[in-house]
Amino acid sequence: MSELLSALTERFFRYVAVSSQSDIAEPGVPSSPGQLELARLLAAELETLGLQDIHIDEHGILTARRPGTMPTAPAIGFVAHLDTVDVGLSPDIRPQVLHFDGQPLCLNREQSLWLSPEDHPELNAYRDQDIICSDGTSVLGADNKAAVAIVMELLAQLRSNPAQVGDIFVAFVPDEEIGLRGAKLLDLDRFPVDFAYTIDGAELGELVYETFNAGRATITIQGVPAHPISAKGVLVNPVLVALDLVGHLDIHDTPEHTEGREGYFYVTDLQAGPAQATLHINIRDFDRQQYQARKEQLEAHLRGVQDDHPRARVQWQIEDVYGNILDAVGDDRRALDLLEQAFAAQQITPQTKPMRGGTDGSALSARGIFTPNYFTGGHNFHSSFEFLPLNAFLKSYQVTETLVRLAAAPGQLN
Numbered sequence: 380m381s382e383l384l385s386a387l388t389e390r391f392f393r394y395v396a397v398s399s400q401s402d403i404a405e406p407g408v409p410s411s412p413g414q415l416e417l418a419r420l421l422a423a424e425l426e427t428l429g430l431q432d433i434h435i436d437e438h439g440i441l442t443a444r445r446p447g448t449m450p451t452a453p454a455i456g457f458v459a460h461l462d463t464v465d466v467g468l469s470p471d472i473r474p475q476v477l478h479f480d481g482q483p484l485c486l487n488r489e490q491s492l493w494l495s496p497e498d499h500p501e502l503n504a505y506r507d508q509d510i511i512c513s514d515g516t517s518v519l520g521a522d523n524k525a526a527v528a529i530v531m532e533l534l535a536q537l538r539s540n541p542a543q544v545g546d547i548f549v550a551f552v553p554d555e556e557i558g559l560r561g562a563k564l565l566d567l568d569r570f571p572v573d574f575a576y577t578i579d580g581a582e583l584g585e586l587v588y589e590t591f592n593a594g595r596a597t598i599t600i601q602g603v604p605a606h607p608i609s610a611k612g613v614l615v616n617p618v619l620v621a622l623d624l625v626g627h628l629d630i631h632d633t634p635e636h637t638e639g640r641e642g643y644f645y646v647t648d649l650q651a652g653p654a655q656a657t658l659h660i661n662i663r664d665f666d667r668q669q670y671q672a673r674k675e676q677l678e679a680h681l682r683g684v685q686d687d688h689p690r691a692r693v694q695w696q697i698e699d700v701y702g703n704i705l706d707a708v709g710d711d712r713r714a715l716d717l718l719e720q721a722f723a724a725q726q727i728t729p730q731t732k733p734m735r736g737g738t739d740g741s742a743l744s745a746r747g748i749f750t751p752n753y754f755t756g757g758h759n760f761h762s763s764f765e766f767l768p769l770n771a772f773l774k775s776y777q778v779t780e781t782l783v784r785l786a787a788a789p790g791q792l793n
Protein backbone atom coordinates (compact mmCIF):
# COMPACT_ATOMS: atom_id res chain seq x y z
CA MET A 380 0.00 0.00 0.00
CA SER A 381 1.39 3.45 -0.85
CA GLU A 382 2.28 5.78 1.99
CA LEU A 383 -0.52 8.13 1.01
CA LEU A 384 -3.09 5.37 0.92
CA SER A 385 -2.09 4.06 4.33
CA ALA A 386 -2.27 7.60 5.72
CA LEU A 387 -5.78 8.00 4.26
CA THR A 388 -6.89 4.61 5.56
CA GLU A 389 -5.47 5.29 9.01
CA ARG A 390 -7.37 8.57 9.19
CA PHE A 391 -10.55 6.94 8.01
CA PHE A 392 -10.28 4.26 10.71
CA ARG A 393 -9.64 6.93 13.33
CA TYR A 394 -12.72 8.93 12.35
CA VAL A 395 -15.14 6.01 12.07
CA ALA A 396 -14.00 4.89 15.54
CA VAL A 397 -15.96 7.84 16.93
CA SER A 398 -19.61 6.70 16.86
CA SER A 399 -21.62 9.62 15.51
CA GLN A 400 -25.02 8.49 14.30
CA SER A 401 -27.48 11.35 14.06
CA ASP A 402 -30.79 10.98 15.86
CA ILE A 403 -33.95 12.13 14.10
CA ALA A 404 -35.93 12.05 17.35
CA GLU A 405 -33.70 14.71 18.84
CA PRO A 406 -34.67 18.22 17.73
CA GLY A 407 -31.43 19.95 18.77
CA VAL A 408 -28.34 20.33 16.57
CA PRO A 409 -26.13 18.41 16.95
CA SER A 410 -28.63 15.64 17.56
CA SER A 411 -26.07 13.35 19.23
CA PRO A 412 -22.96 13.84 21.42
CA GLY A 413 -20.72 11.68 19.21
CA GLN A 414 -20.82 14.29 16.46
CA LEU A 415 -19.50 16.93 18.85
CA GLU A 416 -16.80 14.52 20.00
CA LEU A 417 -15.68 14.04 16.40
CA ALA A 418 -15.74 17.81 15.79
CA ARG A 419 -13.46 18.29 18.81
CA LEU A 420 -11.05 15.60 17.64
CA LEU A 421 -10.88 17.21 14.19
CA ALA A 422 -10.44 20.70 15.66
CA ALA A 423 -7.41 19.48 17.64
CA GLU A 424 -5.93 17.94 14.49
CA LEU A 425 -6.57 21.12 12.49
CA GLU A 426 -4.66 23.01 15.16
CA THR A 427 -1.58 20.84 14.65
CA LEU A 428 -1.95 21.28 10.88
CA GLY A 429 -1.65 25.02 11.28
CA LEU A 430 -5.15 26.07 10.31
CA GLN A 431 -6.56 29.38 11.48
CA ASP A 432 -9.91 30.62 12.75
CA ILE A 433 -10.73 27.14 14.04
CA HIS A 434 -14.16 27.37 15.59
CA ILE A 435 -16.85 25.00 16.86
CA ASP A 436 -20.17 26.79 17.25
CA GLU A 437 -23.11 25.97 19.51
CA HIS A 438 -24.41 23.49 16.90
CA GLY A 439 -21.18 21.52 16.73
CA ILE A 440 -20.33 23.01 13.33
CA LEU A 441 -16.55 23.10 12.89
CA THR A 442 -15.08 25.70 10.54
CA ALA A 443 -11.46 26.60 9.81
CA ARG A 444 -9.34 28.43 7.26
CA ARG A 445 -6.05 27.58 5.64
CA PRO A 446 -4.62 30.85 4.37
CA GLY A 447 -3.24 30.52 0.86
CA THR A 448 -0.28 32.12 -0.88
CA MET A 449 -2.12 32.89 -4.13
CA PRO A 450 -4.42 35.85 -3.51
CA THR A 451 -5.72 35.69 -7.10
CA ALA A 452 -6.94 32.11 -6.65
CA PRO A 453 -10.57 31.53 -5.68
CA ALA A 454 -11.33 30.69 -2.05
CA ILE A 455 -12.50 27.08 -2.09
CA GLY A 456 -14.65 25.46 0.57
CA PHE A 457 -15.02 21.79 1.44
CA VAL A 458 -18.07 20.62 3.37
CA ALA A 459 -18.32 17.17 4.92
CA HIS A 460 -20.82 15.77 7.38
CA LEU A 461 -19.94 14.44 10.82
CA ASP A 462 -22.90 12.11 11.21
CA THR A 463 -23.48 8.59 10.02
CA VAL A 464 -26.98 7.46 9.21
CA ASP A 465 -29.20 5.57 11.64
CA VAL A 466 -30.91 2.80 9.68
CA GLY A 467 -31.36 0.52 12.68
CA LEU A 468 -27.85 -0.94 12.56
CA SER A 469 -25.17 -0.75 15.26
CA PRO A 470 -23.91 2.81 15.89
CA ASP A 471 -20.39 1.46 16.41
CA ILE A 472 -18.29 0.85 13.32
CA ARG A 473 -15.53 -1.75 13.18
CA PRO A 474 -13.90 -1.40 9.76
CA GLN A 475 -11.61 -3.94 8.14
CA VAL A 476 -9.58 -4.14 4.95
CA LEU A 477 -10.37 -7.25 2.93
CA HIS A 478 -8.83 -8.48 -0.30
CA PHE A 479 -11.39 -9.34 -2.97
CA ASP A 480 -10.26 -12.24 -5.15
CA GLY A 481 -13.66 -12.96 -6.69
CA GLN A 482 -14.91 -15.11 -3.81
CA PRO A 483 -17.53 -13.88 -1.29
CA LEU A 484 -16.05 -11.70 1.45
CA CYS A 485 -16.61 -12.83 5.02
CA LEU A 486 -17.61 -9.73 6.98
CA ASN A 487 -18.36 -11.50 10.23
CA ARG A 488 -17.50 -15.12 10.95
CA GLU A 489 -19.39 -15.27 14.26
CA GLN A 490 -22.66 -14.09 12.75
CA SER A 491 -21.91 -15.58 9.34
CA LEU A 492 -22.33 -12.31 7.43
CA TRP A 493 -21.00 -12.28 3.87
CA LEU A 494 -20.67 -9.78 1.05
CA SER A 495 -20.95 -11.79 -2.13
CA PRO A 496 -20.47 -10.79 -5.77
CA GLU A 497 -23.62 -12.77 -6.55
CA ASP A 498 -25.81 -10.44 -4.46
CA HIS A 499 -23.60 -7.41 -5.11
CA PRO A 500 -22.27 -7.61 -8.68
CA GLU A 501 -20.80 -4.10 -8.29
CA LEU A 502 -17.99 -5.88 -6.39
CA ASN A 503 -16.72 -7.44 -9.59
CA ALA A 504 -15.24 -4.13 -10.71
CA TYR A 505 -12.76 -4.43 -7.82
CA ARG A 506 -11.32 -7.89 -8.38
CA ASP A 507 -7.86 -8.34 -6.88
CA GLN A 508 -8.20 -5.11 -4.95
CA ASP A 509 -8.35 -4.18 -1.28
CA ILE A 510 -11.71 -3.00 0.00
CA ILE A 511 -12.71 -1.47 3.32
CA CYS A 512 -15.87 -3.07 4.77
CA SER A 513 -17.70 -2.96 8.09
CA ASP A 514 -18.03 -6.10 10.22
CA GLY A 515 -21.54 -6.49 8.81
CA THR A 516 -23.32 -5.13 11.89
CA SER A 517 -23.18 -1.45 10.90
CA VAL A 518 -22.78 0.86 7.95
CA LEU A 519 -19.15 1.56 7.05
CA GLY A 520 -19.49 5.33 7.35
CA ALA A 521 -17.58 6.14 4.16
CA ASP A 522 -20.67 8.32 3.91
CA ASN A 523 -19.21 10.75 4.86
CA LYS A 524 -16.04 10.03 6.82
CA ALA A 525 -14.21 9.14 3.62
CA ALA A 526 -14.61 12.84 2.77
CA VAL A 527 -13.50 13.92 6.23
CA ALA A 528 -10.36 11.79 5.83
CA ILE A 529 -9.67 13.14 2.32
CA VAL A 530 -9.96 16.79 3.35
CA MET A 531 -7.86 16.28 6.51
CA GLU A 532 -5.19 14.37 4.60
CA LEU A 533 -5.06 17.09 1.94
CA LEU A 534 -4.41 19.67 4.67
CA ALA A 535 -1.73 17.42 6.17
CA GLN A 536 -0.02 17.00 2.79
CA LEU A 537 -0.11 20.75 2.20
CA ARG A 538 1.48 21.19 5.62
CA SER A 539 4.44 18.95 4.80
CA ASN A 540 4.74 19.90 1.11
CA PRO A 541 3.51 23.48 0.87
CA ALA A 542 2.17 24.29 -2.59
CA GLN A 543 1.09 27.55 -4.16
CA VAL A 544 -2.64 27.38 -3.51
CA GLY A 545 -5.38 29.81 -2.57
CA ASP A 546 -7.40 30.03 0.63
CA ILE A 547 -9.10 26.79 1.66
CA PHE A 548 -12.04 26.77 4.04
CA VAL A 549 -13.41 23.66 5.69
CA ALA A 550 -16.80 23.10 7.31
CA PHE A 551 -17.58 19.87 9.13
CA VAL A 552 -21.30 19.88 9.79
CA PRO A 553 -23.60 17.62 11.85
CA ASP A 554 -26.95 16.08 11.01
CA GLU A 555 -26.83 15.86 7.23
CA GLU A 556 -28.72 12.58 7.29
CA ILE A 557 -31.70 14.05 9.13
CA GLY A 558 -32.54 16.96 6.85
CA LEU A 559 -29.27 18.79 6.13
CA ARG A 560 -29.69 20.52 9.47
CA GLY A 561 -26.03 21.41 9.96
CA ALA A 562 -25.47 22.89 6.50
CA LYS A 563 -28.56 25.05 6.93
CA LEU A 564 -27.13 26.50 10.15
CA LEU A 565 -23.59 27.03 8.86
CA ASP A 566 -22.48 30.59 9.64
CA LEU A 567 -21.49 31.88 6.20
CA ASP A 568 -19.36 34.64 7.75
CA ARG A 569 -17.04 31.84 8.82
CA PHE A 570 -17.16 30.30 5.37
CA PRO A 571 -16.52 33.17 2.90
CA VAL A 572 -15.82 31.05 -0.17
CA ASP A 573 -16.22 31.63 -3.90
CA PHE A 574 -17.64 28.14 -4.23
CA ALA A 575 -17.52 24.85 -2.37
CA TYR A 576 -17.62 21.09 -2.81
CA THR A 577 -19.07 18.13 -1.01
CA ILE A 578 -17.41 14.74 -1.47
CA ASP A 579 -20.52 12.78 -0.65
CA GLY A 580 -21.18 10.78 -3.80
CA ALA A 581 -20.79 7.07 -4.26
CA GLU A 582 -18.86 5.22 -6.91
CA LEU A 583 -15.80 6.38 -8.82
CA GLY A 584 -16.67 9.09 -11.34
CA GLU A 585 -19.95 10.21 -9.84
CA LEU A 586 -20.52 13.94 -10.29
CA VAL A 587 -23.70 15.67 -9.16
CA TYR A 588 -24.66 19.27 -9.66
CA GLU A 589 -28.39 18.89 -10.13
CA THR A 590 -30.58 18.00 -7.19
CA PHE A 591 -34.23 18.46 -6.37
CA ASN A 592 -35.85 21.62 -5.17
CA ALA A 593 -37.49 20.36 -2.02
CA GLY A 594 -40.32 21.53 0.17
CA ARG A 595 -42.38 20.07 2.95
CA ALA A 596 -46.02 20.77 3.69
CA THR A 597 -47.35 20.27 7.20
CA ILE A 598 -51.14 20.02 7.15
CA THR A 599 -53.48 19.88 10.12
CA ILE A 600 -57.19 19.21 9.94
CA GLN A 601 -59.36 20.09 12.90
CA GLY A 602 -62.63 18.18 13.03
CA VAL A 603 -65.69 18.46 15.26
CA PRO A 604 -65.83 15.46 17.63
CA ALA A 605 -69.25 14.25 18.78
CA HIS A 606 -70.73 11.16 20.43
CA PRO A 607 -72.19 8.88 17.73
CA ILE A 608 -75.51 8.79 19.68
CA SER A 609 -76.34 12.20 18.33
CA ALA A 610 -73.72 12.79 15.67
CA LYS A 611 -75.87 13.47 12.66
CA GLY A 612 -75.11 16.90 11.26
CA VAL A 613 -72.68 17.53 14.09
CA LEU A 614 -69.65 15.25 13.78
CA VAL A 615 -66.89 16.25 11.40
CA ASN A 616 -64.44 13.37 11.22
CA PRO A 617 -60.85 14.53 10.46
CA VAL A 618 -59.91 10.95 9.48
CA LEU A 619 -62.29 11.11 6.53
CA VAL A 620 -61.29 14.64 5.56
CA ALA A 621 -57.64 13.56 5.52
CA LEU A 622 -58.44 10.52 3.38
CA ASP A 623 -60.38 12.75 0.98
CA LEU A 624 -57.37 15.07 0.75
CA VAL A 625 -54.93 12.23 0.04
CA GLY A 626 -57.35 10.35 -2.20
CA HIS A 627 -57.64 13.26 -4.61
CA LEU A 628 -53.91 13.55 -5.20
CA ASP A 629 -52.66 12.05 -8.47
CA ILE A 630 -51.48 8.55 -7.56
CA HIS A 631 -49.06 8.59 -10.51
CA ASP A 632 -47.35 11.76 -9.33
CA THR A 633 -45.47 9.92 -6.58
CA PRO A 634 -41.88 8.69 -5.98
CA GLU A 635 -42.84 5.15 -6.95
CA HIS A 636 -44.14 6.23 -10.36
CA THR A 637 -41.51 8.78 -11.39
CA GLU A 638 -37.84 8.81 -12.39
CA GLY A 639 -35.11 10.89 -14.04
CA ARG A 640 -36.01 14.57 -13.88
CA GLU A 641 -39.68 14.07 -12.95
CA GLY A 642 -40.91 15.60 -9.73
CA TYR A 643 -43.52 14.27 -7.31
CA PHE A 644 -45.65 14.67 -4.20
CA TYR A 645 -44.95 12.19 -1.41
CA VAL A 646 -47.35 11.78 1.51
CA THR A 647 -44.83 10.68 4.12
CA ASP A 648 -47.11 10.17 7.10
CA LEU A 649 -50.64 10.57 8.37
CA GLN A 650 -51.82 10.58 11.95
CA ALA A 651 -55.49 10.94 12.56
CA GLY A 652 -57.87 10.74 15.51
CA PRO A 653 -61.38 11.92 16.37
CA ALA A 654 -60.37 15.56 16.87
CA GLN A 655 -57.46 16.16 14.55
CA ALA A 656 -55.43 14.79 11.67
CA THR A 657 -51.87 15.75 10.78
CA LEU A 658 -50.03 14.83 7.62
CA HIS A 659 -46.86 15.78 5.78
CA ILE A 660 -46.32 15.98 2.06
CA ASN A 661 -42.87 16.29 0.47
CA ILE A 662 -42.78 18.37 -2.70
CA ARG A 663 -39.97 17.70 -5.17
CA ASP A 664 -39.04 19.05 -8.59
CA PHE A 665 -35.78 19.74 -10.44
CA ASP A 666 -37.21 22.74 -12.26
CA ARG A 667 -37.55 25.80 -10.07
CA GLN A 668 -40.69 27.08 -11.82
CA GLN A 669 -42.35 23.71 -11.76
CA TYR A 670 -41.49 23.45 -8.09
CA GLN A 671 -43.19 26.79 -7.42
CA ALA A 672 -46.16 25.65 -9.53
CA ARG A 673 -46.37 22.46 -7.46
CA LYS A 674 -46.58 24.45 -4.26
CA GLU A 675 -49.41 26.53 -5.74
CA GLN A 676 -51.12 23.40 -7.03
CA LEU A 677 -51.02 21.86 -3.56
CA GLU A 678 -52.38 25.02 -1.95
CA ALA A 679 -55.23 25.13 -4.47
CA HIS A 680 -56.01 21.51 -3.63
CA LEU A 681 -56.01 22.27 0.11
CA ARG A 682 -58.37 25.24 -0.40
CA GLY A 683 -60.65 22.90 -2.35
CA VAL A 684 -60.64 20.39 0.53
CA GLN A 685 -61.51 23.22 2.91
CA ASP A 686 -64.40 24.27 0.64
CA ASP A 687 -65.70 20.70 0.46
CA HIS A 688 -65.58 20.38 4.25
CA PRO A 689 -66.59 23.84 5.48
CA ARG A 690 -67.02 22.80 9.12
CA ALA A 691 -63.54 21.29 9.32
CA ARG A 692 -60.55 23.55 9.70
CA VAL A 693 -57.76 22.87 7.24
CA GLN A 694 -54.48 24.66 7.92
CA TRP A 695 -51.10 24.29 6.33
CA GLN A 696 -47.55 25.51 6.21
CA ILE A 697 -45.17 24.93 3.33
CA GLU A 698 -41.48 25.22 4.04
CA ASP A 699 -38.62 25.20 1.52
CA VAL A 700 -36.12 22.54 2.58
CA TYR A 701 -33.34 22.82 0.00
CA GLY A 702 -32.73 23.93 -3.57
CA ASN A 703 -31.35 22.56 -6.81
CA ILE A 704 -27.56 23.04 -6.78
CA LEU A 705 -27.66 24.08 -10.43
CA ASP A 706 -29.78 27.15 -9.66
CA ALA A 707 -26.81 28.64 -7.75
CA VAL A 708 -24.38 28.37 -10.66
CA GLY A 709 -25.18 31.72 -12.31
CA ASP A 710 -22.44 32.90 -14.66
CA ASP A 711 -19.63 31.56 -12.50
CA ARG A 712 -19.01 27.98 -13.59
CA ARG A 713 -15.47 27.82 -12.16
CA ALA A 714 -16.36 25.14 -9.62
CA LEU A 715 -17.60 22.82 -12.36
CA ASP A 716 -14.85 23.66 -14.84
CA LEU A 717 -12.25 22.89 -12.20
CA LEU A 718 -13.88 19.65 -11.22
CA GLU A 719 -14.10 18.52 -14.84
CA GLN A 720 -10.44 19.42 -15.40
CA ALA A 721 -9.44 17.53 -12.25
CA PHE A 722 -11.38 14.45 -13.41
CA ALA A 723 -9.69 14.68 -16.82
CA ALA A 724 -6.24 15.06 -15.22
CA GLN A 725 -6.93 11.85 -13.28
CA GLN A 726 -8.36 10.13 -16.37
CA ILE A 727 -11.75 9.68 -14.80
CA THR A 728 -14.86 9.86 -16.96
CA PRO A 729 -17.50 11.88 -15.11
CA GLN A 730 -20.76 10.03 -14.49
CA THR A 731 -23.01 13.06 -14.29
CA LYS A 732 -26.50 12.47 -13.07
CA PRO A 733 -29.39 14.42 -11.61
CA MET A 734 -29.80 13.29 -8.03
CA ARG A 735 -33.32 12.54 -6.81
CA GLY A 736 -32.47 13.87 -3.39
CA GLY A 737 -30.37 16.56 -1.79
CA THR A 738 -26.89 17.04 -0.39
CA ASP A 739 -25.40 19.56 2.02
CA GLY A 740 -24.56 21.35 -1.22
CA SER A 741 -28.29 21.70 -1.98
CA ALA A 742 -28.71 23.54 1.32
CA LEU A 743 -25.67 25.74 0.64
CA SER A 744 -26.65 26.34 -2.96
CA ALA A 745 -30.06 27.52 -1.78
CA ARG A 746 -28.07 30.05 0.28
CA GLY A 747 -26.09 31.21 -2.76
CA ILE A 748 -22.92 29.09 -2.61
CA PHE A 749 -22.59 26.86 -5.63
CA THR A 750 -21.55 23.48 -4.20
CA PRO A 751 -21.30 20.49 -6.53
CA ASN A 752 -20.79 16.98 -5.22
CA TYR A 753 -18.44 14.20 -6.33
CA PHE A 754 -17.59 10.63 -5.50
CA THR A 755 -15.93 9.18 -2.40
CA GLY A 756 -15.53 5.89 -4.27
CA GLY A 757 -17.89 3.99 -1.93
CA HIS A 758 -20.87 1.74 -2.65
CA ASN A 759 -24.14 0.79 -0.92
CA PHE A 760 -24.46 3.77 1.40
CA HIS A 761 -26.95 3.36 4.28
CA SER A 762 -26.47 -0.41 4.30
CA SER A 763 -24.37 -2.95 6.19
CA PHE A 764 -22.92 -3.81 2.76
CA GLU A 765 -21.44 -0.35 2.35
CA PHE A 766 -17.86 -0.71 1.13
CA LEU A 767 -15.00 1.49 -0.01
CA PRO A 768 -12.44 0.18 -2.51
CA LEU A 769 -9.05 1.65 -1.63
CA ASN A 770 -8.16 2.58 -5.21
CA ALA A 771 -11.38 4.54 -5.67
CA PHE A 772 -10.85 6.25 -2.31
CA LEU A 773 -7.38 7.29 -3.47
CA LYS A 774 -8.82 8.61 -6.74
CA SER A 775 -11.24 10.78 -4.80
CA TYR A 776 -8.30 12.18 -2.84
CA GLN A 777 -6.36 12.82 -6.03
CA VAL A 778 -9.27 14.68 -7.64
CA THR A 779 -9.51 16.82 -4.51
CA GLU A 780 -5.83 17.66 -4.49
CA THR A 781 -5.76 18.30 -8.22
CA LEU A 782 -8.62 20.74 -8.17
CA VAL A 783 -7.07 22.77 -5.36
CA ARG A 784 -3.83 23.01 -7.34
CA LEU A 785 -5.58 23.76 -10.64
CA ALA A 786 -7.57 26.56 -9.03
CA ALA A 787 -4.32 28.35 -8.20
CA ALA A 788 -2.63 27.74 -11.54
CA PRO A 789 -2.89 31.00 -13.52
CA GLY A 790 -4.29 30.58 -16.99
CA GLN A 791 -6.07 27.36 -16.13
CA LEU A 792 -9.36 29.05 -15.57
CA ASN A 793 -11.13 32.05 -16.96
Ligand SMILES: [Zn+2]
Pocket residue numbers: 460522523555579
Ligand atom coordinates in the same frame (compact mmCIF):
# COMPACT_ATOMS: atom_id res chain seq x y z
ZN1 LIG B 1 -23.59 11.54 3.04
